[in-house]
Amino acid sequence: MQYQLKINGESRTVDAEPGTPLLWxxxxxxxxxxxxxxxxVAYCGACTVHVDGYPTRSCQTFVEDATEAEITTIxxxxxxxxxAVQAAWREKDVVQCGWCQSGQIMSAIGLLTENPSPTDExxxxxxxxxxxxxxxYVRINEAxxxxxxxxxx
Amino acid sequence: xxxxxSRRGFLKATAAGTTALLVGLNAKGVLAAxxxxxxxxxxxxxxxxxxxxxxxxxxxHFEMGQGTTTGLTTLVAEExxxxxxxxxxxxxxxxxxxxxxxxxxxxxxxxxxxxxxSFMQYREAGAAARDLLxxxxxxxxxxxxxxxxxxxxxxxxxxxxxHFGEFVAIAATLEAFEKxxxxxxxxxxxxxxxxxxxxxxxxxxxxxxxxxxxVNLPGMIYAAIIRSPKFGGTVVSFDDADAxxxxxxxxxxxxxxxxxxxxxxxNTWAAFQARDALSVEWxxxxxxxxxxxxxxADHKAMLDSxxxxxxxxxxxxxxxxxxxxxxxxxxxEFTFPFLAHAPLEPENCTIEPTENGVRVxxxxxxxxxxxxxxxxxxxxxxxxxxxxTLYAGGSFGRxxxxxxxxxxxxxxxxxxxxxxxxxxxxxxREDDIKGGYYRPMSAHRAKIGLDADGKIIGWDHRLxxxxxxxxxxxxxxxxxxxxxxxxxxxAESLYNVPNFGxxxxxxxxxxxxxxxxxxxxxxxGFVMETLMDMVATETGQDPIEMRLAMxxxxxxxxxxxxxxxxxxxxxxxxxxxxxxxxxSHFSFNTCxxxxxxxxxxxxxxxxxxxxxxxECGVAVNPDVIRAQMEGGAGFALSAIYRNQITLxxxxxxxxxxPDYDLLRNHEMPEVExxxxxxxxxxxxxxxxxxxxxxxxxxxxxFAQTGTRIMDLPMSKAGFDFM
Numbered sequence: 001m002q003y004q005l006k007i008n009g010e011s012r013t014v015d016a017e018p019g020t021p022l023l024w025x026x027x028x029x030x031x032x033x034x035x036x037x038x039x040x041v042a043y044c045g046a047c048t049v050h051v052d053g054y055p056t057r058s059c060q061t062f063v064e065d066a067t068e069a070e071i072t073t074i075x076x077x078x079x080x081x082x083x084a085v086q087a088a089w090r091e092k093d094v095v096q097c098g099w100c101q102s103g104q105i106m107s108a109i110g111l112l113t114e115n116p117s118p119t120d121e122x123x124x125x126x127x128x129x130x131x132x133x134x135x136x137y138v139r140i141n142e143a144x145x146x147x148x149x150x151x152x153x
Numbered sequence: 154x155x156x157x158x159s160r161r162g163f164l165k166a167t168a169a170g171t172t173a174l175l176v177g178l179n180a181k182g183v184l185a186a187x188x189x190x191x192x193x194x195x196x197x198x199x200x201x202x203x204x205x206x207x208x209x210x211x212x213x214h215f216e217m218g219q220g221t222t223t224g225l226t227t228l229v230a231e232e233x234x235x236x237x238x239x240x241x242x243x244x245x246x247x248x249x250x251x252x253x254x255x256x257x258x259x260x261x262x263x264x265x266x267x268x269x270x271s272f273m274q275y276r277e278a279g280a281a282a283r284d285l286l287x288x289x290x291x292x293x294x295x296x297x298x299x300x301x302x303x304x305x306x307x308x309x310x311x312x313x314x315x316h317f318g319e320f321v322a323i324a325a326t327l328e329a330f331e332k333x334x335x336x337x338x339x340x341x342x343x344x345x346x347x348x349x350x351x352x353x354x355x356x357x358x359x360x361x362x363x364x365x366x367x368v369n370l371p372g373m374i375y376a377a378i379i380r381s382p383k384f385g386g387t388v389v390s391f392d393d394a395d396a397x398x399x400x401x402x403x404x405x406x407x408x409x410x411x412x413x414x415x416x417x418x419x420n421t422w423a424a425f426q427a428r429d430a431l432s433v434e435w436x437x438x439x440x441x442x443x444x445x446x447x448x449x450a451d452h453k454a455m456l457d458s459x460x461x462x463x464x465x466x467x468x469x470x471x472x473x474x475x476x477x478x479x480x481x482x483x484x485x486e487f488t489f490p491f492l493a494h495a496p497l498e499p500e501n502c503t504i505e506p507t508e509n510g511v512r513v514x515x516x517x518x519x520x521x522x523x524x525x526x527x528x529x530x531x532x533x534x535x536x537x538x539x540x541x542t543l544y545a546g547g548s549f550g551r552x553x554x555x556x557x558x559x560x561x562x563x564x565x566x567x568x569x570x571x572x573x574x575x576x577x578x579x580x581x582r583e584d585d586i587k588g589g590y591y592r593p594m595s596a597h598r599a600k601i602g603l604d605a606d607g608k609i610i611g612w613d614h615r616l617x618x619x620x621x622x623x624x625x626x627x628x629x630x631x632x633x634x635x636x637x638x639x640x641x642x643x644a645e646s647l648y649n650v651p652n653f654g655x656x657x658x659x660x661x662x663x664x665x666x667x668x669x670x671x672x673x674x675x676x677x678g679f680v681m682e683t684l685m686d687m688v689a690t691e692t693g694q695d696p697i698e699m700r701l702a703m704x705x706x707x708x709x710x711x712x713x714x715x716x717x718x719x720x721x722x723x724x725x726x727x728x729x730x731x732x733x734x735x736x737s738h739f740s741f742n743t744c745x746x747x748x749x750x751x752x753x754x755x756x757x758x759x760x761x762x763x764x765x766x767x768e769c770g771v772a773v774n775p776d777v778i779r780a781q782m783e784g785g786a787g788f789a790l791s792a793i794y795r796n797q798i799t800l801x802x803x804x805x806x807x808x809x810x811p812d813y814d815l816l817r818n819h820e821m822p823e824v825e826x827x828x829x830x831x832x833x834x835x836x837x838x839x840x841x842x843x844x845x846x847x848x849x850x851x852x853x854x855f856a857q858t859g860t861r862i863m864d865l866p867m868s869k870a871g872f873d874f875m
Contacts, residue, residue: 017400020422028375028420033367034360036546037421038497039582043810046497074360090354093776096784097218098357098364099497099546105358124819131810133497133547134218135787137821139780 003063007032008076016063023047023058026073034074034102038131045130048103049073055110074102081112081151088147096134104130108144117148174202174321176282176329177211178251184281186329197251199278200229202286206306206318208235213245213252213271214262215518217496217548218784219839220777221267222352225275227773228268231343232279232335235317236306242352247520247540259521263553263668265741265837268773272835273335280333282324289323290315338832344773351777353544364544366501366579368514373503373575374403375421376566377428377584380413383440383803384589385663387411388433395430402427406569408562409530415566421579441663442803445594449488452596452660455617456486459656463640465633469654475611479602483687486599487863489676490797492592493813494669498546499585502563505575510537511567515560516545518553522626526557530564531572549788550668554590555625558665586813587805591798592669593619593660597643597680602652607692611652614643618676619660621668638668642677642844647711647739648685648703664800670788671840674740676865678844679793679851682736683861686852696735696852697722713768713833714744720827721746721766734853738844741837744768745782747845750822751853758867758874760790760822760850765842767826770833778838779826785842786824791816793847795868820874 005012007030014029021040026032026049035058038046042057049058050072077086085108095101104127111118111126118126123141132140172188179185180195187196201209210229214221222242230240245252249260255270257263283303291298294313301310306317343349356362381387391414393405401423405416414431418424443451462468476482503514510533517523520540528535545552563578570576580588595618602611620636622628630637637644640657669675685703689696697718704711704718718737721727725748727735737746748764765782772778796813799806807813851862854872862870 017423020420024420024422027367028369028422031369032360033364033369036364036498037366037579038499039810040425041582041809041811044497044582044815086358089358090350093351093354093780095218095351095354095357096220096780097497097547098353098362098544101357102360127818131497131815131817133495133549133788133815135784135791135816135821136780137787137816137818138783138824140818 003067005066005071006069007071008073014063018062018064020063021059022049022061022063022066022071025063026058032073032075036099036102038100044100045103045107046100048106048130050106050110053113055107074106077106077109081109084147084150085109085112085143088143088150092139092143092146094136094139094143096136100130100132104132104140108140108147111144112148112151116151118144172204172322172325174282174285174325176200176278176285183331184277184329184333186281186285186325186327188325197248199275200233200282202282202317202321204318204321206316207241208233208239208306208317209241209243211243211245213260214254214267215244215516215542215545216353217516217518217545217552219267219781220351220774221262223349223777224268224773225271226352227343227349228271228275229279231341232276233283234303234305237343237349239306244542247517247524249521261519261521261553263518263550265743265839265841268835269742269837276335277333280335281329284333285324285327285329286317286320288327289320292323293320338771344771345775347775349774362544364498364546365503365514365516366498366546368503368543368577370503370505370575373577374570375418375424376415376563376576376578377418377424377581378408378413378415378562378566378578379428379431379433380584380588381435381440383435383437383442384665385440386435386437388414389436391431391433393431395432396427399423399427399430405431408565409568410565415569417570424579425581437803439663440803441800444801445799448594448662448800449596452488452594452617453486455658455660456596456598456615459615460658461634461656463635463644463655463657464653467652467654469613469615469656472611472613472652472654475652476600476602476613479610480605481603481691483601483603483684483691484599485684485687485863487597487680487683489595489865490799491594491664492669492792492796493586493798494549494551494590495585495813495815496545496547496549496551499582500551500559500580501578502560503575503577504563504567506572507539510539512539512541513560514541514543516548516552517542518545518548519557522555523557523560526561527564530561531568549670550672551590554667555627558590582809586798586807586809589665590667591664592675593621593666595676597676599680599684601684601688603688603692607694609650609688612650613654615656616640616643617658617660619662619666621666621672623659638673640677641673642738642740643681646681647714648700649706650703670785671740671843674738674840674844675792678738678740679848679865682738682845682848683851683863686848686855687861695729697727700737710739710744714739714746716829717744717766717768718746720829721748721764724766724825724827725764732856734849734851734856736845736848736852738841740841740844743836743838743841745841745845747849749849749853751850751857753854753857756871756873758854758872762823762825763846763849765824765826766829767838767841768829768831769838769841770831770835772828773835775828778828781838782826782842783824785840786846787816787821789843789846790820790850793850793865793867794874795866797866
């Protein structure tokens with residue numbers, strides 16, 4: 001089947017079997033490998049992308065359900081909030097292995113877009129679905145606070 | 154700052170015909186310099202400086218998040234006085250002779266050794282390059298070398314100044330000093346600096362960092378493997394009728410070793426779907442068929458009559474007569490489950506045909522094993538196998554195993570595919586959780602004898618565990634029948650304990666096992682530090698004062714540990730009668746002491762804060778050390794709270810993160826780390842944060858509830874965590 005997708009502002013046509021998760025379309029067909037595979041059951045958040053602006057697990061989003069949506073991946077995350085989050089991530093030296101971090105960043109952008117001044121509890125609640133095996137949570141939370149300050153300034 | 158993980162550096166310079174200055178080891182293994190042409194005659198560069206002034210550090214260890222790319226770059230840039238932000242990195246090719254870990258005599262990353270074994274090697278390469286550039290500039294400017302200063306990638310003398318690149322052509326013609334003078338600690342600008350940021354920051358925050366699973370090659374097909382549900386089972390036959398209904402399915406084949414059936418697909422999803430649709434008949438005649446409870450009982454039975462003395466200075470048999478004279482004994486038994494490493498990037502490997510062999514794309518932890526093992530499967534000479542190392546999405550030991558299991562699986566899949574197109578093997582998370590190579594399960598039993606004054610007079614310690622190294626290429630580590638990774642942490646404890654006998658038994662099972670972040674110390678640290686707390690409680694001593702007294706033996710490592718303990722006591726404000734938990738443990742030549750602040754409400758435990766004191770010699774990158782302590786602590790919490798791999802009739806019960814859940818954001822305590830200022834040679838930090846964290850928390854739970862936790866994970870004792 002052919003599907004038309006709108007990814008990072010561009011229209012892309014892909015050949016895929018119905019039921020194929022968006023994750024594998026991005027990674028295998030479109031070489032947008034910044035979006036990562038961690039569990040395949042929407043339990044770790046490594047595959048998080050934005051669908052119509054909302055952080056969404058691409059491993060549980062079927063290609064046929066994504067044709068009407070605006071999809072943004074880490075490669076297309078360039079708005080003001082994204083820039084503040086990425087800059088804060090670098091300033092706090094959040095990353096270790098890095099495999100979960102695209103998903104963490106996409107979730108953090110979602111959080112700050114919805115709630116520019118989150119409390120510590122807001123951050124922990126919102127980010128709880130994004131697992132980090134290296135356990136960089138201390139710095140993730142510090143970076144989100146820093147990004148929030150940058151955006152307020 | 155850009156990160157380039159390709160072989161851009163000296164290969165590009167060769168192709169373009171421009172001169173680059175390379176400094177590294179020559180074929181005789183001594184420090185030397187030359188142009189890119191010298192690579193062919195045996196020069197292995199650690200640093201390359203191009204005509205445009207670009208400095209590239211060649212990283213001989215892989216990066217799994219532990220910070221090696223930042224650390225090795227710091228060492229070179231420090232001595233070179235390079236512009237930190239402009240220094241690039243590149244992973245070394247597979248080359249055992251040239252890029253060996255100096256502690257292993259083999260190319261590999263592990264045992265928290267990257268900085269320790271590279272500390273002088275990479276600094277001397279940087280110092281030699283700096284010296285060559287100075288002599289070249291002296292020649293070019295016709296000035297005395299002593300008048301030249303170097304700063305931020307620029308040389309200057311009087312009115313002359315120029316960037317590194319302007320001098321490489323002359324420098325490459327000069328002889329390098331074999332032992333160049335390196336800086337003294339008071340001259341360090343980058344080593345120990347709090348201002349450096351990680352070299353892998355940019356690529357890992359914008360999606361461009363290349364991991365092995367991100368490899369896409371023209372014509373590539375994808376592979377997924379169905380493996381025996383019971384460890385050690387083999388394929389009898391299979392049926393792919395249902396797989397043929399899956400769109401994108403290409404073919405299915407039995408692996409040559411009969412350990413599984415590989416399904417090929419046009420993409421990862423098709424390969425996964427087709428694999429799941431295969432039905433396979435297995436031969437379980439030599440497979441593991443026991444359940445966890447039976448295996449625990451079998452471990453405990455082995456404690457009755459240990460096979461080996463792990464402390465050959467004190468035979469176990471000599472301890473019983475001593476304990477007969479004890480006024481009091483402390484008896485305890487502990488069990489630990491199998492644990493999966495669960496790196497967030499599941500195991501994967503791509504094999505690509507090349508003109509005269511293959512190229513292996515992998516987050517490769519042990520090229521020294523991967524290269525010949527892939528070669529053996531494909532009946533090639535190791536020199537025909539090129540290993541291209543990419544970022545690894547975590548490892549925690551999983552990617553370092555003596556069989557290079559997923560590399561050889563990929564090689565088998567490539568072979569049965571016909572070997573004409575690139576094959577990417579991808580493991581699902583279920584493959585990873587159910588796939589073995591676990592931290593081995595184990596059981597410990599201890600009997601500690603106290604005299605009337607509460608002093609320890611003897612200690613009978615027994616443990617049963619499957620050996621990680623016996624029967625593998627690492628078997629050379631075995632001494633007097635003892636696999637040192639089994640008993641490390643009990644054996645060679647820093648505490649002065651008289652009559653300390655250690656009995657070890659090697660458990661046998663077809664379940665493949667492997668080192669898991671901090672290896673033997675994952676269980677021995679927990680056991681030793683819980684026992685120390687029990688002795689302190691029994692004898693009414695402050696747990697910290699008691700340990701300090703037992704470390705009073707005057708060895709260098711005891712002195713280091715005392716410093717780590719005193720530092721953490723100070724930052725935590727520890728007082729006698731404290732209701733927090735304390736533990737300290739020496740591993741990978743590093744001393745870590747932990748105070749755990751815990752609240753217990755009924756059976757619900759909340760770890761509020763961990764204070765960690767670390768003595769790891771010279772702190773090359775203090776912030777990376779803190780990050781490794783934070784990460785090591787969190788990694789330990791995940792395991793002690795709830796992680797376990799259990800077997801039912803030989804089959805793994807857990808399947809994915811819903812029942813092997815990693816520590817979550819809201820569960821992470823605050824962490825405060827104090828690094829002891831030290832001029833000792835640097836030691837490891839990737840693993841040593843793990844061992845003392847679990848027992849510090851367990852001792853805090855005891856302090857508050859009176860409950861001792863001896864069977865891991867803690868959820869077995871009815872505790873839950875928030």
